Amino acid sequence: MKVGYYPGCSLHSTAADYGLSTEAVCRQMNIELAEIPDWNCCGATPAHSTNEFLAKALPLRNLVLAEGTGLDLVVPCTGCYNVCRQTHGFINRGSAKAHDVNGTVASIVGKKYQGQLKIMHLLEFFSQDEIMGDLKTRVIRPLTGLRVVPYYGCLMMRPAEDVAFDDPEQPQKLDRMLETLGAEVKPWSYKMDCCGGSFAIPKADIVTDLTGELVKQAKRAGAEAMVTACPLCQANIDTRQANSGMPILYFTELIAAALGLPEQNSWLAKHISDPRPLLKSHELI
Amino acid sequence: MENAVLAKGTTFQPAANLVKIIEKESGQPISRCYQCKKCSAGCPVAPMADLHTNEVIRLVQIGDTERLLNSNRIWLCLSCKTCQARCPNGIDTSAVIDVLKGMALEQSRKPAEAKIPAFYKSFMDAVNMTGRLYELGMIGLYKMRTKTYTEDMGLGIEMIKRGKLKFLPEKVKNLNQVKEIFRKGREKK
Ligand code: SF4
Numbered sequence: 175m176k177v178g179y180y181p182g183c184s185l186h187s188t189a190a191d192y193g194l195s196t197e198a199v200c201r202q203m204n205i206e207l208a209e210i211p212d213w214n215c216c217g218a219t220p221a222h223s224t225n226e227f228l229a230k231a232l233p234l235r236n237l238v239l240a241e242g243t244g245l246d247l248v249v250p251c252t253g254c255y256n257v258c259r260q261t262h263g264f265i266n267r268g269s270a271k272a273h274d275v276n277g278t279v280a281s282i283v284g285k286k287y288q289g290q291l292k293i294m295h296l297l298e299f300f301s302q303d304e305i306m307g308d309l310k311t312r313v314i315r316p317l318t319g320l321r322v323v324p325y326y327g328c329l330m331m332r333p334a335e336d337v338a339f340d341d342p343e344q345p346q347k348l349d350r351m352l353e354t355l356g357a358e359v360k361p362w363s364y365k366m367d368c369c370g371g372s373f374a375i376p377k378a379d380i381v382t383d384l385t386g387e388l389v390k391q392a393k394r395a396g397a398e399a400m401v402t403a404c405p406l407c408q409a410n411i412d413t414r415q416a417n418s419g420m421p422i423l424y425f426t427e428l429i430a431a432a433l434g435l436p437e438q439n440s441w442l443a444k445h446i447s448d449p450r451p452l453l454k455s456h457e458l459i
Numbered sequence: 460m461e462n463a464v465l466a467k468g469t470t471f472q473p474a475a476n477l478v479k480i481i482e483k484e485s486g487q488p489i490s491r492c493y494q495c496k497k498c499s500a501g502c503p504v505a506p507m508a509d510l511h512t513n514e515v516i517r518l519v520q521i522g523d524t525e526r527l528l529n530s531n532r533i534w535l536c537l538s539c540k541t542c543q544a545r546c547p548n549g550i551d552t553s554a555v556i557d558v559l560k561g562m563a564l565e566q567s568r569k570p571a572e573a574k575i576p577a578f579y580k581s582f583m584d585a586v587n588m589t590g591r592l593y594e595l596g597m598i599g600l601y602k603m604r605t606k607t608y609t610e611d612m613g614l615g616i617e618m619i620k621r622g623k624l625k626f627l628p629e630k631v632k633n634l635n636q637v638k639e640i641f642r643k644g645r646e647k648k
């Protein structure tokens with residue numbers, strides 16, 4: 175199977191662990207990730223906070239490039255995914271502003287966005303029946319006894335009409351994924367609460383309050399690790415949790431562990447709060 | 460006129476058309492708000508912000524531009540869209556706040572939370588330079604703007620050791636296209 179892939183800036187840097195584990199798992203499962211040629215940064219929160227045109231035009235250039243490949247588009251970063259899907263919805267609603275932005279970008283990039291692209295979050299992509307079925311048969315080291323809470327974060331399902339691929343208040347797909355891998359999934363009420371990721375640099379004090387609460391609640395729920403599908407959440411909680419030592423894992427890292435992939439150290443070593451002692455104690459690495 | 464939501468010592472100069480302008484710019488049906496406060500109940504920055512989410516909407520309705528544009532609330536919004544998800548009237552307050560941030564920047568007001576717009580500006584400048592976010596470059600610009608040179612040094616070093624912050628930027632090949640998009644962005648705003 176071949177899909178278009180938009181890694182976004184963070185998978186090449188602050189979320190290199192997410193990028194490496196995603197690529198390794200896909201290789202193992204015969205999924206070819208075709209990186210969108212010459213993609214640019216989507217602009218994220220700084221764009222929509224400061225310039226409405228850039229907030230739509232920057233992601234639109236990527237959508238035009240992706241549409242040109244004729245492949246479905248898979249996006250691992252929740253921030254990028256959110257922006258891509260919101261832009262896709264904006265263009266397809268066809269307002270005067272949408273026509274204007276699409277026309278302007280076309281005059282620069284050479285092509286209009288037709289609004290036909292299928293855009294999926296990496297978690298959504300892996301949650302498809304066919305891939306889950308395949309995954310199940312490949313699990314050789316089930317995560318039995320590993321107590322985790324699924325953490326979806328704020329941007330994966332909101333605004334629902336443009337981006338939700340699961341229930342927007344009570345999503346289940348990450349829960350199902352972790353159960354499939356054999357982990358013990360703990361219920362908790364914080365799976366959609368915001369970690370403050372966009373303020374990781376300018377307002378560390380606020381962020382520490384928010385991440386501190388999340389980690390406290392995860393522990394209270396009985397979890398040994400939090401599992402995420404967002405590079406902003408992971409980096410933010412991993413670096414701003416005031417030495418509480420909670421490993422913050424990407425779901426792709428746990429797939430890799432359950433598949434028994436050999437090269438896990440190359441991404442697990444990149445975490446600030448080292449997850450390896452925990453995974454070793456469960457004989458997963 | 461004095462009332463509880465007015466800043467002390469300010470005279471209220473209602474901008475009668477504010478709600479119309481912001482409804483148009485944000486696409487949000489602000490007039491529908493009936494102050495149920497569901498938005499405020501779920502807002503993660505409610506404890507730190509000087510206005511509640513429902514108060515932002517109310518102040519737009521009554522046209523108190525001053526109070527809105529000088530508040531720290533517009534900068535503290537995390538764009539998590541919890542307010543949008545919960546509003547029974549389909550109002551996305553974060554989209555309203557984005558328009559207010561734009562107005563404050565346009566009027567070159569001194570922001571109540573200066574580091575946040577400085578971060579946004581550094582981020583966008585860095586993207587304009589290479590087409591992709593070059594984190595170290597962005598952090599450099601941000602530190603110069605905010606004079607916070609030593610903040611998070613230790614963390615930065617840990618990230619570099621783990622290969623999570625790269626020394627060299629990645630560049631988009633057709634960088635002229637990205638630059639042209641930025642140029643249009645300056646024209647349109
Ligand atoms: S949730 Fe909606 S209707 Fe209720 S106070 Fe907030 S904006 Fe107004």
Ligand code: SF4
Nearest residue numbers: 502536537539540542
């Ligand atoms: S988007 Fe902003 S205003 Fe709305 S709940 Fe989140 S932080 Fe609060």
